[in-house]
Amino acid sequence: MTALAKNAPRTAPTHGRRFRDPVAAATRIFAGAMVALNAAGNAIPAIPTATRMRGVALAEADNSAGAIGAASVEIERGPFLVANNGTVNRTHIGGNVFVLDDNTVAATGTLVAGKCLDVMPEGVVVEIL
Structure with a gap:
């Protein structure tokens, strides 16, 4: 990447409060659940051993029969x-x-x-x- 040479307007998607994350394989996240990320950066229901906190699930994401990222979850901070x-x-x-x-x-x-x-x-x- 290079430094800007002209004006470049930036967008602020959802003001940094809403995100969509891939759900870990064989994982179900309920609406309203606190969501964390595992070591690979995939969404899981929050547990003490998760890598980092992410937000709260806005809707259910059922990837219980899917591979990594087969479903995604909308979260809000x-x-x-x-x-x-x-x-x-x-x-x-x-x-x-x-x-x-x-x-x-x-x-x-x-x-x-x-x-x-x-x-x-x-x-x-x-x-x-």
Whole structure:
């Protein structure tokens, strides 16, 4: 690639909040699930051992009988209300919370789900970045 020699307008697809990712082989992701990427960069339901957090699935993606990328999942990043395993409390607001499973966050763990924005009786508001 070369440096620009003239104006080049840039697009901001979905303002960096929505993406489409290939789903890992033999994998089903439910709508509303937190989604992570495996080491190969394919979407999987969020688990603590995933490589990195990606977002929340906007619709179900069933690739349970398919090869890698035979299905894709639309994900969105931003603030979402997810389940609390009971360890996240108001002292965690502003700090990281961690993936327990594709629906639940915890106060400690290995894969950061995102920043805790609020803790309510219904769950935890997590900013997935």
